[in-house]
Amino acid sequence: MAEARLAVAFQFQVNDEGEINVYLDRRILVDIYRSTKRVLSRKIFKSRNAFIQSVFPATGVSWCILFLVFGAMQVLGETTDTVHVIQDKIPQLHRLDPVTRTLLVSLISTTLLWLVWSLFLRLLLKALLTYKGWMWSPHGFVHHHAVTCIGFRA
Secondary structure: OHHHHHOOOEEEEEOOOOOEEEEEOHHHHHHHHHHHHHHHHHHHHHHHHHHHHHOOOOOHHHHHHHHHHHHHHHHHOOOOHHHHHHHHHOHHHHHOOHHHHHHHHHHHHHHHHHHHHHHHHHHHHHHHHHOOHHHOOOOOOOOHHHHHHHHHHO
16 A cells, blocks of 8 residues: 555645645656656657558658659749649638748648659559469469569569
8 A cells, every 4th residue: 555655646635724735746746757758759659650651662752852843843833733723722822922832832732742652652562562473374474463563673
């Protein structure tokens, strides 16, 4: 029972006069803070790792390159249909200054395109790696699935 009494960080007591006495144990509150911080850092690390694993074929560097390309296209005046669709769907963009509007539209369109591309690459990689028809093909015959897989590896 002594250990349970030591683990209580917050205690209160009501006197006969109606006064409320509150006791806070600083050492236990610090321990609670440290354990909460440790758990949150682990959860953040796990969620970051899960995100990186979920978009495996596409990397953050590819997103940065795509963002630079979209930004350069916007600055040079070469816009795509997705840019016009995004500008039409968000009416508040017309009130922003042109530089901010260009960056925001590039950011949104780049992120959408990057996510679609990463999902496409994941599905393609999964389909290519699960193909096992080459084991039952006759000797000397190369199936078009195998040629596609070799073409993507090269």
